[in-house]
Amino acid sequence: MVLARHNPxxxxxxxxxDSLNLGFRIDEILLHEKSPFQDVLVVRTxxxxxxxxxDGAVQTTQGDEFVYHEMITxxxxxxxxxxxKVAVIGGGDGGSIREILKHASVQEAHLVExxxxxxxxxxxxxxxxxxxxxxxxxxxxxxxxxxxxxxxxDYDLIIVDSTDPVGPATGLFSPDFYQSIAExxxxxxxxxxxxxxxxxxxxxxxxxxxxxxxxxxxxxxxLAAIPTYPSGLWSFLMASQHLPEPHARxxxxxxxxxxxxxxxxxxxFVLPRFVEEFMTCDG
Amino acid sequence: MVLARHNPxxxxxxxxxDSLNLGFRIDEILLHEKSPFQDVLVVRTxxxxxxxxxDGAVQTTQGDEFVYHEMITxxxxxxxxxxxKVAVIGGGDGGSIREILKHASVQEAHLVExxxxxxxxxxxxxxxxxxxxxxxxxxxxxxxxxxxxxxxxDYDLIIVDSTDPVGPATGLFSPDFYQSIAExxxxxxxxxxxxxxxxxxxxxxxxxxxxxxxxxxxxxxxLAAIPTYPSGLWSFLMASQHLPEPHARxxxxxxxxxxxxxxxxxxxFVLPRFVEEFMTCDG
Numbered sequence: 001m002v003l004a005r006h007n008p009x010x011x012x013x014x015x016x017x018d019s020l021n022l023g024f025r026i027d028e029i030l031l032h033e034k035s036p037f038q039d040v041l042v043v044r045t046x047x048x049x050x051x052x053x054x055d056g057a058v059q060t061t062q063g064d065e066f067v068y069h070e071m072i073t074x075x076x077x078x079x080x081x082x083x084x085k086v087a088v089i090g091g092g093d094g095g096s097i098r099e100i101l102k103h104a105s106v107q108e109a110h111l112v113e114x115x116x117x118x119x120x121x122x123x124x125x126x127x128x129x130x131x132x133x134x135x136x137x138x139x140x141x142x143x144x145x146x147x148x149x150x151x152x153x154d155y156d157l158i159i160v161d162s163t164d165p166v167g168p169a170t171g172l173f174s175p176d177f178y179q180s181i182a183e184x185x186x187x188x189x190x191x192x193x194x195x196x197x198x199x200x201x202x203x204x205x206x207x208x209x210x211x212x213x214x215x216x217x218x219x220x221x222x223l224a225a226i227p228t229y230p231s232g233l234w235s236f237l238m239a240s241q242h243l244p245e246p247h248a249r250x251x252x253x254x255x256x257x258x259x260x261x262x263x264x265x266x267x268x269f270v271l272p273r274f275v276e277e278f279m280t281c282d283g
Numbered sequence: 284m285v286l287a288r289h290n291p292x293x294x295x296x297x298x299x300x301d302s303l304n305l306g307f308r309i310d311e312i313l314l315h316e317k318s319p320f321q322d323v324l325v326v327r328t329x330x331x332x333x334x335x336x337x338d339g340a341v342q343t344t345q346g347d348e349f350v351y352h353e354m355i356t357x358x359x360x361x362x363x364x365x366x367x368k369v370a371v372i373g374g375g376d377g378g379s380i381r382e383i384l385k386h387a388s389v390q391e392a393h394l395v396e397x398x399x400x401x402x403x404x405x406x407x408x409x410x411x412x413x414x415x416x417x418x419x420x421x422x423x424x425x426x427x428x429x430x431x432x433x434x435x436x437d438y439d440l441i442i443v444d445s446t447d448p449v450g451p452a453t454g455l456f457s458p459d460f461y462q463s464i465a466e467x468x469x470x471x472x473x474x475x476x477x478x479x480x481x482x483x484x485x486x487x488x489x490x491x492x493x494x495x496x497x498x499x500x501x502x503x504x505x506l507a508a509i510p511t512y513p514s515g516l517w518s519f520l521m522a523s524q525h526l527p528e529p530h531a532r533x534x535x536x537x538x539x540x541x542x543x544x545x546x547x548x549x550x551x552f553v554l555p556r557f558v559e560e561f562m563t564c565d566g
Contacts, residue, residue: 011304018308019329021294025302046302047483064482067555199347199510200330225508225516225555227482232515233508259555270550272350272508272542 012043012051014058016230017200022058024051024228030125035117037168042125048228050125052093054118054163058228060093065129068194069095070260071224071268072236076157076190077103078248078265083156084108085186089145089172091161092118094130100157101132102255109138112149114168116142146171152184160193165204173204175211178239182215191216191239198223198275199231206278212239220246221279222268224259235275295326295334297341299513300483305341307334307511313408318400320451325408331511333408335376337401337446341511343376348412351477352378353543354507354551355519359440359473360386361531361548366439367391368469372428372455374444375401377413383440384415385538392421395432397451399425429454435467443476448487456487458494461522465498474499474522481506481558482514489561495522503529504562505551507542518558 013023024045031042041053048063060068073096077083082105088096092113100109111133113119119140122130133140141148149158158181162169171177172193181191191212195205198221205221212219216239226234246269248262271279296306307328314325324336332345343351356379360366365388371379375396383392394416396402402423405413416423424431432441441464445452454460455476464474474495478488481504488504495502499522509517529552531545554562 013306017330020308021306023296023304023306047300066557197510199508223508225482225506225514227480227514227516231508231510233510258557261553261556261559263553264555267550267553270544270546272547273544274349274541276544 012041012045012053014053014056020200020230022228022230024048031121033117035115037115037117038163040115040117040121042121051228052118052121052126055167057164059163060095060126060129061228062126062128064227065093065095066258067224067226068229068234069099069129070257071222072096072159072161072192072194073099074255074257074260075222075236075265075268076159076192076238078250078262079190079245080156080188081250085155086110086157086159087112087149087152087155087184088159088161089149090163090169091159093122093126094119094133096159096161097135097138098129098132101135101137103253105253107137109135110141111138112141112143112145114142114144146177146180149177149180149184154186155184155189156186157190157192158184160191162194164196173208173211175214178212179215182241188242189240193237195221195235195237197229197231198233198235198272202278205235205237208237209279212237215239217241218243220269221271221275222246223271223275224268295324295328295336297336297339303483303513305511305513307331314404316400318398320398320400321446323400323404325404334511335404335409338450340447342446343378343409343412344511345409345411347510348376348378349541350507350509351512351517352382352412353540354505355379355442355444355475355477356382357538357540357543358505358519358548358551359442359475359521361533361545362473362528363439363471364533368438369393369440369442370395370432370435370438370467371442371444372432373446373452374442376405376409377402377416379442379444380418380421381412381415384418384420386536388536390420392418393424394421395424395426395428397425397427429460429463432460432463432467437469438467438472439469440473440475441467443474445477447479456491456494458497461495462498465524471525472523476520478504478518478520480512480514480516481518481555482516485561488518488520491520492562495520498522500524501526503552504554504558505529506554506558507551
């Protein structure tokens, strides 16, 4: 999660934990620099196309970004009749904004990214992911998400599309931040946050869920299979003051997707027994 | 898939393809030898406990074996009223037999493994996986699965629990073999075969499905999240002469599981759109 090592001649390897790594054969390093916030690396992998890593951790690849971006956005959006105002905290590559703007009801999609270098790297090297940042309904704020959310109001959906809970993203995993989001949401609004791997990060997921429960009445977990993230199985926590039915209720917008379907939306909330168990037991 | 490299001092790395690898920090090599069929390696990893690799490819680990073994067995078994005779081709670690014997209706569970060294390594290093091989209902045949199936008859379920389609397992992916299995099944019988990753092996999955369609009326794909297998998402092909309803119809046996639940059984057949699409389009 924290160590970045790459051999310029052939491989980029993410040390996902001290004891696990995932390596990608690469044929080119396109960008490698230190921003004021983190190490920013763009390489071209043979298997998944271009790959963006921050502080050595894979954030997005051309080959599988569709899974993460579709599942963090469409699952909550299809549970609302006509979402109008949406914010993404983090997510500087713009992929979540691209998916959000597929929904015709959305009037404003705000991207709140602390590191402008991530946005510019995405514009330069991932145009098919960042393209919607130029949509007139999109607004990019280069700002600290924690500060920004304090003044935000009346959002139908706030998405925490963060890096891992180390470095610049640490505060995005705190109960205080979830409380600010609760105050920034309109009645019936929904929070969704990426919540790491149910195989590798169970303590973190429980801690996040408990933090959300201090500010929200209902918290649910759902899953998606993302091959370039640790363990290949990723989770998302959804919080709301009302119990959201976990299926796609409002299919008024017809959108092009590669992972999401109305049936996948429901199936994503069906948890393997070991996940059900660690989410329900205390301690 | 075919290269095995490991540094005895610290890491076992599987080259899942020429361009992807997954590395595990290890603290001990417990067994490393050439059997008449393949390279057999048992190491202790920090993350997933003991790990068995054949020809350098991860077959099973103590930490996540439950996913594969539960999903390759319980999904078909809970679709049958009272399965009595079951065979596993491959699967020398015994994990599939262990799960099959949780079903009280099963009278015979046959393991057909070509490589006796895999069975003995499992008995020595994975007693919690291989334990059920000593059950009086279990019969171990050290034999070529292709030959063995030709004389088999009246099986309710045949599971192809094979290695990758290289080396000794190649013939287990051929249409002729599926035809032999069709003849070995009782009326209403089911074939299930592990069918690799929907992210990395789409051509193989389609080829297997097409091969099965020459011998069976109905073929379905289902999925499970297995962190130590390439991409973390794994698939299973199910074939039958009758259309099996993809949910758990017969919950007469109550069994202890860690991944499978009746809801997971149904959700496993819900495919992401890109999987639906490559499974339905021709070519």
